[in-house]
Amino acid sequence: MTDDAKAAKELVETLTDGEKGFADSAEKLRDSDHPEWATVLDRLSEQRKDFQREIVAVGHEYGDDVDNSGTLAAKAHRGWLSLKDALTGDSSDGVLKAVLTGEDHAVSEYDDALEKDLSDGFREVVTRQRAAVVSARDEVKALQTAS
Numbered sequence: 601m602t603d604d605a606k607a608a609k610e611l612v613e614t615l616t617d618g619e620k621g622f623a624d625s626a627e628k629l630r631d632s633d634h635p636e637w638a639t640v641l642d643r644l645s646e647q648r649k650d651f652q653r654e655i656v657a658v659g660h661e662y663g664d665d666v667d668n669s670g671t672l673a674a675k676a677h678r679g680w681l682s683l684k685d686a687l688t689g690d691s692s693d694g695v696l697k698a699v700l701t702g703e704d705h706a707v708s709e710y711d712d713a714l715e716k717d718l719s720d721g722f723r724e725v726v727t728r729q730r731a732a733v734v735s736a737r738d739e740v741k742a743l744q745t746a747s
Contacts, residue, residue: 604722607713608659611726614709615652619645621702625695632692637743641699644736651729658722696744703737 622645626638710730718726 603716607716615648619648634692
């Protein structure tokens with residue numbers, strides 16, 4: 601398996617997890633004291649879905665079939681988020697903290713991918729997407745700071 605294929609598989613899993621995590625978090629915030637945050641998180645969920653599709657398409661160009669089931673660790677994180685919510689009552693700040701944990705993980709996965717020997721075209725996609733993920737993380741941090 602090429603470094604492109606390995607990185608693509610890992611990033612698709614991370615993006616799938618992010619898509620689900622943002623969507624779940626947005627749902628938790630719709631009836632909160634900050635329902636406007638749900639709109640931001642829905643947009644970021646769609647962004648992750650678009651990024652995932654782009655990487656899958658690039659993988660198909662190389663003849664790779666990239667699994668997009670989501671990682672066990674992220675599923676455990678989402679499970680932890682559900683347990684935490686049951687114990688703390690879906691606080692808006694708690695949801696944003698969990699989202700930021702996921703975003704830190706996503707940036708780390710992009711950094712790991714960029715350490716691999718990627719083809720120029722795929723490196724360009726990963727670099728562009730990483731910048732957008734960092735921007736999204738900063739946007740969520742700004743929401744947290746404004747609360």
